[in-house]
Amino acid sequence: MNRDLSDDTLMAAVARGEEAAFGLLVHRWEHQVRAFLSAMLGNREEAEDLTQDTFVKVFAEAGRYRPAGMFRSWLMRIAGNLARSRLRRRKIIGWLPFEPGRHDRPAGARDPQRELEDDQTARAVREALAALPERQRQALVLQRFQGMKYREIASAMDTTLAGVESLIQRGLAGLRETLERQGVEP
Amino acid sequence: MNHVTSRLGALLAEELPDHEAAAVRAHLDSCPSCRAEHERLGRTWALLGSAELPAAAAQAPSVWPAVRARTVADRSHWGWRGASWAVAALAGGVILGMALPGSGPGIGVGSASGDLTADDSWLESTWLQWDRTDDLAAGWILAGSEQSEDGS
Numbered sequence: 001m002n003r004d005l006s007d008d009t010l011m012a013a014v015a016r017g018e019e020a021a022f023g024l025l026v027h028r029w030e031h032q033v034r035a036f037l038s039a040m041l042g043n044r045e046e047a048e049d050l051t052q053d054t055f056v057k058v059f060a061e062a063g064r065y066r067p068a069g070m071f072r073s074w075l076m077r078i079a080g081n082l083a084r085s086r087l088r089r090r091k092i093i094g095w096l097p098f099e100p101g102r103h104d105r106p107a108g109a110r111d112p113q114r115e116l117e118d119d120q121t122a123r124a125v126r127e128a129l130a131a132l133p134e135r136q137r138q139a140l141v142l143q144r145f146q147g148m149k150y151r152e153i154a155s156a157m158d159t160t161l162a163g164v165e166s167l168i169q170r171g172l173a174g175l176r177e178t179l180e181r182q183g184v185e186p
Numbered sequence: 187m188n189h190v191t192s193r194l195g196a197l198l199a200e201e202l203p204d205h206e207a208a209a210v211r212a213h214l215d216s217c218p219s220c221r222a223e224h225e226r227l228g229r230t231w232a233l234l235g236s237a238e239l240p241a242a243a244a245q246a247p248s249v250w251p252a253v254r255a256r257t258v259a260d261r262s263h264w265g266w267r268g269a270s271w272a273v274a275a276l277a278g279g280v281i282l283g284m285a286l287p288g289s290g291p292g293i294g295v296g297s298a299s300g301d302l303t304a305d306d307s308w309l310e311s312t313w314l315q316w317d318r319t320d321d322l323a324a325g326w327i328l329a330g331s332e333q334s335e336d337g338s
């Protein structure tokens with residue numbers, strides 16, 4: 001199958017159940033989905049699970065996809081809904097909570113499932129991200145990690161351009177505050 | 187003087203229209219307090235960019251084998267898809283003629299999706315229903331979809 005085919009073309013084939021098209025789409029997008037979910041959830045195993053679930057839903061929903069050149073928004077909307085539903089569940093049953101404020105713990109005492117990163121600064125940024133309200137985090141991650149335009153983010157998050165601007169502005173300010181408090185920022 | 191702190195995120199993201207960006211920059215030239223804020227936010231913005239994707243995530247093995255097993259390689263996948271359509275139809279209050287005798291899933295599905303995509307809220311509403319009704323719906327649709335599986 002031609003690797004240059006657009007996402008919209010591939011999705012039409014996926015809607016017909018064509019395996020090659022679906023495989024191509026999964027390989028094309030899985031890293032971005034995994035990175036997004038990893039940043040949203042702060043946990044690699046969960047991100048892996050939900051990356052799978054995201055593509056299973058892509059397949060299940062392919063018949064309803066509208067080809068308008070906005071596949072990435074549609075994909076990230078699915079991944080985002082799964083992430084937020086997982087975060088809600090965590091809150092309810094208290095499973096694997098984010099602990100962004102626990103910097104007094106030695107590194108060895110971290111949850112072993114938690115992603116271990118060599119770079120202290122990157123870790124601090126991720127933990128500061130985790131401390132943000134979900135939607136602020138989601139908007140920032142989509143912009144900064146996925147390189148999405150506000151227009152795409154608005155579509156993925158069911159909000160307006162002004163809504164995206166506000167989420168990113170507040171998220172960025174909150175992030176800076178947390179990082180400065182930790183002494184991460186110069 | 188109107189400060190521009192609320193526009194700095196959009197400026198950093200390069201999302202301001204040219205004339206607005208020019209106005210914000212002109213203000214920054216003349217306002218030390220906004221300029222300081224811009225510098226601080228700019229550092230955070232850069233840090234966030236550098237924290238991007240951990241190498242481990244980029245090197246993770248593909249999810250494709252697992253996804254394939256749960257979708258195209260799953261004998262019941264047509265039934266499972268039918269379940270999600272049915273759930274969406276119920277959520278939207280739409281009654282669809284699903285799994286019509288003699289029509290392959292591809293055909294039946296095409297028309298159904300055409301109706302449903304008119305509704306912008308389908309995705310969210312599908313989710314809300316999905317978690318609760320997945321197993322049940324998959325069960326009852328599977329029974330009815332066996333006959334149409336040959337049509338694929």
Ligand SMILES: [Zn+2]
Binds near residue numbers: 188213217
């Ligand atoms: Zn000012």
